[in-house]
Amino acid sequence: xxxxxxxxxxxxxxxxxxxxxxxxxxxxxxxxxxxxxxxxxxxxxxxxxxxxxxxxxxxxxxxxxxxxxxxxxxxxxxxxxxxxxxxxxxxxxxxxxxxxxxxxxxxxxxxxxxxxxxxxxxxxxxxxxxxxxxxxxxxxxxxxxxxxxxxxxxxxxxxxxxxxxxxxxxxxxxxxxxxxxxxxxxxxxxxxxxxxxxxxxxxxxxx
Numbered sequence: 001x002x003x004x005x006x007x008x009x010x011x012x013x014x015x016x017x018x019x020x021x022x023x024x025x026x027x028x029x030x031x032x033x034x035x036x037x038x039x040x041x042x043x044x045x046x047x048x049x050x051x052x053x054x055x056x057x058x059x060x061x062x063x064x065x066x067x068x069x070x071x072x073x074x075x076x077x078x079x080x081x082x083x084x085x086x087x088x089x090x091x092x093x094x095x096x097x098x099x100x101x102x103x104x105x106x107x108x109x110x111x112x113x114x115x116x117x118x119x120x121x122x123x124x125x126x127x128x129x130x131x132x133x134x135x136x137x138x139x140x141x142x143x144x145x146x147x148x149x150x151x152x153x154x155x156x157x158x159x160x161x162x163x164x165x166x167x168x169x170x171x172x173x174x175x176x177x178x179x180x181x182x183x184x185x186x187x188x189x190x191x192x193x194x195x196x197x198x199x200x201x202x203x204x205x206x207x
Contacts, residue, residue, distance in 0.1 A: 027084040028066070028176035032097050032184055046198050049107040051116040051149075052096040054088045055142075056123040061087060066172070067128035069139065075128070081172045087127055091183060095120060095144065098187045104195050118155075119147040120194075126161075129175050135165040138178040144190040146197075156197055158190040 061067045064086055065077040083090055096110040099120065109116065124142035141161035148155050166178040 023080065025080050025082055026172065027064075027082050028173065029084050030087070030090040030094050030176070030180050030183060032094060032101075033177070033181050036181075036184055045106065046104055046195065047106050048117040048198060049109075049113065049115065050099070050105045050118045050120055051109045051111065051113050052092055052099060053111065053119055053121045055091045055121055057086075057088045057127070058123075058125050061124070061127045066175075069128045069130045069132055071132055078172075087124060091124065092121070094180070094183060095122075095187050098184065098191060102191055102195070104191070116149050119149055121145055121147065127179070129172075130163060137163050137165040138175055138182060139163045140179060140182050144187065146194055156190075156194055158186065158193060160186045160189075162186070 060075055063077070064082040064084075065079070066081045066083060068076045068078060070076055085093065093110070096108070099105070099108055107113070107116075122142060122144040124140065126139050126141045128139050130137045130139040139162070142159070144158045145154050146156040147153065162182045164178055164182060166174045168174045
């Protein structure tokens with residue numbers, strides 16, 4: 001009798017599990033917004049070699065689980081919503097894509113190359129979904145930096161702090177798209193500053 005009860009309970013559990021939909025983890029990309037950069041035939045080729053390397057990320061968000069700030073000092077992490085690539089590498093990948101599209105350098109490498117002139121990297125202090133106020137937003141702050149490889153010193157630092165609401169706030173993909181757009185906008189500003197600076201004549205050079 002007991003054996004029959006156990007078998008019946010097991011059968012009910014199996015039927016119950018079969019009746020439920022499998023809950024899958026979802027993964028999101030940080031990438032250039034579709035159609036954000038139309039093809040251009042006007043490129044300024046600078047005679048420099050540039051490496052784009054992984055960004056440093058604040059420990060609080062240095063993981064694939066997407067962070068949720070639910071109070072001023074309270075952070076939670078989604079179980080089923082993850083970045084497809086760890087943020088330090090994912091952000092660097094997108095910065096590389098933007099620089100590659102501009103085709104502004106003699107050589108551009110994602111990662112480590114032989115004897116680069118400059119390194120593009122940076123750090124992110126915040127990268128989170130913010131629900132501390134009435135409006136749900138994407139909160140991102142950090143720095144994109146150009147480092148002189150020979151001296152090791154920073155020659156350009158672009159800092160930003162953005163907190164932007166987005167439509168369809170129940171959709172995590174909308175959050176990822178907002179993050180991507182913000183990072184793309186800030187990378188474009190950095191590229192403009194960088195190419196302008198590197199295109200300046202060196203003091204003492206003949207015109």
